[in-house]
Amino acid sequence: MTPIRVAVLGAGVVGTQVIRLLREQGEELSARVGAPLELVGVAVRRPHQHPDIPAELLTTDAAALVAREDVDVVIEVIGGIDPTKDLLLTALRRGAAVVTANKALLAEEGPALYEAADAAGADLYFEAAVAGAIPLIRPIRESLAGDRISRIMGIVNGTTNFILSAMTADGSSYELALKEATRLGYAEADPTADVDGFDAAAKAAILASIGFHTRVGAADVYREGMADVTAADISAAAELGCVVKLLAICERVNTGTGDAVSARVHPVMLPRAHPLAGVDGAYNAVYVEAESAGRLMFYGPGAGGAPTASAVLGDLVAVARNKISGGRGPRESAYAALPVQPMGEVPSRYHISLDVDDKAGVLAAVATAFAEAGVSISTVRQEGREAEATLVVVTHSAPDAALSATVSRLSELDSVHRVTSVMRVMGDVA
Amino acid sequence: MTPIRVAVLGAGVVGTQVIRLLREQGEELSARVGAPLELVGVAVRRPHQHPDIPAELLTTDAAALVAREDVDVVIEVIGGIDPTKDLLLTALRRGAAVVTANKALLAEEGPALYEAADAAGADLYFEAAVAGAIPLIRPIRESLAGDRISRIMGIVNGTTNFILSAMTADGSSYELALKEATRLGYAEADPTADVDGFDAAAKAAILASIGFHTRVGAADVYREGMADVTAADISAAAELGCVVKLLAICERVNTGTGDAVSARVHPVMLPRAHPLAGVDGAYNAVYVEAESAGRLMFYGPGAGGAPTASAVLGDLVAVARNKISGGRGPRESAYAALPVQPMGEVPSRYHISLDVDDKAGVLAAVATAFAEAGVSISTVRQEGREAEATLVVVTHSAPDAALSATVSRLSELDSVHRVTSVMRVMGDVA
CATH class of the missing domain: 3.30.360.10 (Dihydrodipicolinate Reductase; domain 2)
Known part of the structure; x- marks a missing residue:
């Protein structure tokens, strides 16, 4: 059978494991794909630092490697936006499948990659980009x-x-x-x-x-x-x-x-x-x-060379199977086009600890600050000490902006010495 | 676009949810597939028991439904081996994709289904067969x-x-x-x-x-x-x-x-x-x-109508996408063809509780029974009572057959009144 020809960009922590597994378990992987997998090139910056990789596979010219017409799948584990984006676009545009672990690139430039993949009918897989080996x-x-x-x-x-x-x-x-x-x-x-x-x-x-x-x-x-x-x-x-x-x-x-x-x-x-x-x-x-x-x-x-390589190789098997069956994996699905809710509107609960004067009226002043911002208090606990007391407040849910505004106002109250801890709280707490 | 035409076999706990979701969220699912999903028939035993399903979709003739040339995907949620196996073989043989939740059928007749799927280039998906909604x-x-x-x-x-x-x-x-x-x-x-x-x-x-x-x-x-x-x-x-x-x-x-x-x-x-x-x-x-x-x-x-329906519909979207892209999902992968290890050879650790005579020599007799079977004891605890004592034994790992033989021998010892608890133990225990 015609082999599926694979190029790897990068031989760092993840790339080294990908290349090792491809070479050690190539036969097994090929049996799962239904065709031989052949590693045809590895792009690295400094070839002499990779004595474990056969010299004839190594190249410093990543651009030439991704442009090779005989490369069916490009595995990208170098990271970064530039020049990675252009390398992957080149591969996708000529119909090569791309398997990438590059979360930053996907989060910044996902749509451009998807569009190139769709235009050429190429696969774009990225299981390794989130949570390493965990299928997600x-x-x-x-x-x-x-x-x-x-x-x-x-x-x-x-x-x-x-x-x-x-x-x-x-x-x-x-x-x-x-x-x-x-x-x-x-x-x-x-x-x-x-x-x-x-x-x-x-x-x-x-x-x-x-x-x-x-x-x-x-x-x-x-x-x-x-x-x-x-x-x-x-x-x-x-x-x-x-x-x-x-x-x-x-x-x-x-x-x-x-x-x-x-x-x-x-x-x-x-x-x-x-x-x-x-x-x-x-x-x-x-x-x-x-x-x-x-x-x-x-x-x-969620990370590490071998676990991330497991996710990369799972994607490699998938895109290789697609190449053989003539199909494609899932494309970008962005039909819902929902707006993004600004953080200020997100309902949050806050936990706030304050060092305050240990005298009458402080709790009233603090409670007023919350009330004026429309933030309802769930629990408040007062711990007295010699010179000062600590107030621990947990709020009910309110828009995040109202809560952060309240925290600012609290720190300006004369009776509040210091806001010692502010954090969002999730779920049911006492 | 040409719709993907779907038939459902069965309208029980899972089928009802599949049909409801197909009808309520059909547009959303179609957007994800990239083509309209159209429910064209539901095979049930007693049509009058399904007033929620449009009468024109209902049929008691499952064999005719799966044989319809215009049905692209058959969803099977009736269970059982017979006549389900033949229904799915009919569907697969003419190239329809099959989505099934039928664990018993897959465990009994998986190879026959896979072979029919492979011969026709059809998809066979079964995410719902194990652990309900959990992607596994x-x-x-x-x-x-x-x-x-x-x-x-x-x-x-x-x-x-x-x-x-x-x-x-x-x-x-x-x-x-x-x-x-x-x-x-x-x-x-x-x-x-x-x-x-x-x-x-x-x-x-x-x-x-x-x-x-x-x-x-x-x-x-x-x-x-x-x-x-x-x-x-x-x-x-x-x-x-x-x-x-x-x-x-x-x-x-x-x-x-x-x-x-x-x-x-x-x-x-x-x-x-x-x-x-x-x-x-x-x-x-x-x-x-x-x-x-x-x-x-x-x-x-791991079960329930809606969770299982979620897994079924995920498979439906997948096989529908494959229909459109002209590809196929994963086939049977059985190249390793490993033998199955008989249970008797599986290394196990046992926990055994025995009611025994509370007198000298009992522990020695029990220990001898283990030793003669080649089973090494990890811990033994003796709890004395008036007329009798309890021995709690945890073994090291040994072939399961040796352990079960030891338990039989123990129960034959005169000084052992009763074996009260026998169970395999996993992992590190005291």
Whole structure:
């Protein structure tokens, strides 16, 4: 049978595993495809750094590799927007299938890639772009294609989950936990993309797009990282029976005038009984709610060379099977074209801790600030100390803008010394 | 665009939901497919019992419906082997795609259906056959197609999990818990298929087949139900830090002379820390271990009309998309053709409770019985009482046949009054 010819762009942590597995398990994979898989080229920057890859496969000219007419599938594991976008467009335009793990590119430039794929009838697969080895893209794009998804919520960044788990387990500070994560290889030298939520926001954009049949880009996702989460926040959460998680939350909401999509990434106090609360360390888990299916959860390793390579190779087998059967995988589905709900309108509950004067009238002043903003208080707890007291307020649901405005006003009250912890709360808490 | 014409066989619990959703959300589903979906017929036994379905769609002649040349997709939700098998063969042979939720048929007659599908280039999809709405077939057949799965282990029967959860929660007997499950609609009037493990065994056969690229039929699955699980077993498990679960376990094992598949369904004492131990009530969860992906878990509602309909409609959208693109979904993948390991050779650990004479030498006699069978004891605990004592033994791993032979011999010892609890143990226990 005519072989399916595969080119790989990049031989880093994921690429190395993809190439190793293609070479070690090529026969097995070919049996599953129904035709031989042949690795015909690997584009890298520095060929001499890859002694394990046969020299005749290596090239520094990625542009020439993706343009080769005999390449049927391009696997992209270099990341970044530029020049990756152009490389993939070149491949798609001449009908090659693309398998990519590039969440940032999909979140920024997904529509352009989809359009090129559609124009040429080519496949664009990206299971590895969200939550590593956990099958998530395929279940949402395909298994749940007959259902109405209302919410996709998950821990999709292992680095920040590792840090938050460590802070929760031993009360350590963010700085110490980050240092440990870096030492163990869970955090990169520059952890910005992870701790500031950029990585999770790109994944939220992808999940919201496929879940709600709407184009949602990285810029549509409200984003708050976890660099400001303190040990005080973690212990405040514990007192509420909660843990702190950095969640990607994608919802289909009814705004009163119609449906909209909300996509956001921020730290949340989550009740310990919630299935996501027990997901610790570098693991990922995504919770999906759909009208007919009910509540589903997907759990597994969210990153790492081998797990991500597993997802890439699953996609490779799929696109190769499509090549043979003459079919195509799912295309972009953006027919719903829902608007994105601004973060200010998203209903939130807040937990707020305040250091206040320990004297009469303070609670009244604080309560007034909430009332004037139209925010209703669910519980308030006062803990007296010598010179000052602490007020812990948990609100009912209110528009996020009203809540953040209230927090600003509170910090301006004379009787409030300091706002020590502010965090959104999810679910039922005391 | 030419519509995709759909026939439904059966309008019971699942069929009713499929038909409702097709009619209520047909436009949405059509947008996702890229062509109109048109329901052209519903085969039922008693048309007058379905006033909600337009009379012109109803027919009692299922054979004529599946033979109609204008039907593109046949959805089968009647169950059973006969005449269902022939109906689906007729549909597949003339190139219609089949979407079925029929685990028993797939486990018994899967190869015949696959062969007919392959001969005609037709699709055969069955996401709903295992674990209701939980995407599992597609992740295993497609997402993990680039990986080597070593184990698939899960709670795949909601009825028995509901009963075991109730017995664990309140110490009630099997009979009482079954009565309650029946009252609440979680158990059928004749619960045999569930409590005797036939349902779970059919699902294990399907999971082992697709996970290990080998034909595994229902008859290849070792099966023990949970009707003999007693309140004493449950409390013995609790003393070990375990819960009792009825698991479907599919493993790829190295027998020394090569790889083999083990597929079995039986009650297990599972440590509370295991992710499956916390899955309670009618929920299902499946744990998958793969060489590159690591450990994955899938969790959700395993049965019910709407969840199962969600899985059926996801498959409908998939096969309809394939019809339009001219492609095909995954075929049978049975190239590995591994042998099935007999249960007697499967390495097991046993928990055994014995009522024995409270006198010197009993432990020695019991220990000798284990030793003579080549079974090594991990822990033994003796609880004295007035007239007699209880011995609780947990073994190391040994071939299942050696363990069951040992249990028979123990019950023949004069000093052993009664074997009160025997159950396989999984994982690390004290």
